[in-house]
Amino acid sequence: MTKSGPAIQPIELDCADDSVTLEMTRWLSHLRAERRLSPKTLEAYTRDVRQCLVFLAEHWGTRVTLSRFAALEATDVRAFMAMRRADDIGGRSLMRTLAGLRSFGRFLEREGKGRVGALSAIRAPKVGKTLPKPIQMAAAKRFADADERAGDERDPWIWARDAAVMALLYGSGLRISEALGLKRRDVPLPGAGDVLIVTGKGNKTRMVPVLQNVLALIQDYVAVCPYPLPPEGPVFVGARGGPLKARIIQLTMERLRGALGLPDSATPHALRHSFATHLLSRGGDLRAIQELLGHASLSTTQIYTGIDSERLLEVYRSAHPRA
The missing domain is CATH 1.10.150.130 (Tyrosine recombinase, N-terminal domain)
Structure with missing residues (x-):
């Protein structure tokens, strides 16, 4: 191979x-x-x-x-x-x-x-534009809170793992395949670095900043994981020690969004959408967000300006005295 x-x-x-x-x-x-x-x-x-x-x-x-x-x-x-x-x-x-x-x-x-x-x-068929559905900021943070899993019958180390994965999706805007594809050697210890080298679509690599509290959550999971995590192996493993499947994280989010009262659109990929939308709403540069997301074209990233425009219009309609 x-x-x-x-x-x-x-x-x-x-x-x-x-x-x-x-x-x-x-x-x-x-x-x-x-x-x-x-x-x-x-x-x-x-x-x-x-x-x-x-x-x-x-x-x-x-x-x-x-x-x-x-x-x-x-x-x-x-x-x-x-x-x-x-x-x-x-x-x-x-x-x-x-x-x-x-x-x-x-x-x-x-x-x-x-x-x-x-x-x-042949002309390409027309495709209606559909805006991504980000998760509200407070709810997105709660997905990474292991305390939200109270009452879950699974082992506590799995709670810690799921919290770390979701924090990574929202904190660094990774695709779920990129997060689950990380090797143990790719993730620095808290305080020893703040950048991940991620392999994305087309086997292209990019540098992505990672928050120290996200690294701390990953380290918490590593500390309680019952399986060895060699440097060349995946940092996130399944219940039997093999590579963690995306479907497991999707099912976890399905359970949590029910507990949090969120719609079906609250998926792992929605955390990536939330990362981009919340950066843009806080004044993030569109070109920088493009690089962080690993988009080949700026036009792909520009869908998030539509979300931000809708948010501004909602504020205008609700706050303007003549609206």
Whole structure:
């Protein structure tokens, strides 16, 4: 196994000939090695292109070949997208599907296997903008309070672990996969440092500041954890000592949000949203927040300005005498 992950397994499809499946395998290997896309993105692209090839084979009544795929017409693509929309697939998923098909088409063109011009002629589906739902500041802090777990039948060291993970999500704005991917050596002792090196999407690393009280919570958990935590191993482990799964933290938040009277939108990722929103509301610089979150594009971070604008409008409507 290489640093970028295991080898892409050869694609096998009854709806397409060997030349198509060979190029699909080469394309996915290129995306993983050169573009460093995440395994989840590669899995989604594989599924999307596979579904398109199955549709085209049925649509044309014959197996898909490279030459036939290169001669794809816009009407064929629209028919496929219409079929997917009829399956109640949302706009964002359709956008990802089209992005995957275009990526495969560009790869074939670069390799001299034909130009799939029809894919460029299709307009991306419109996606309604949905603002993230942050958690109120006081409630976000309570998620990291081990005392909120009073009455929980699990071992106290698990309480301490969950409190440390949630404090990290809110205190440093990490994705849950980034927090659970931290090695023991990555986390400084309280007073010995205030920065984490985090590996995010696309295997990209970034420096993220971490609060001393968050480091103290992590150290409290480490001190009572019944399993050895070697420097090269994960700092957060499950009940049996293996790597901690994201689903465990999600279930913990489900229990806590019920106790705190919070809506279903209060998820681990909402703590990351809360981190960004609360920084922005306190005067944080948007570019700095972009770096902290690990967003490749500023436009991704700008969704939080919409949340802040809504908050300001709420204050205006409630406080202005003529509102």
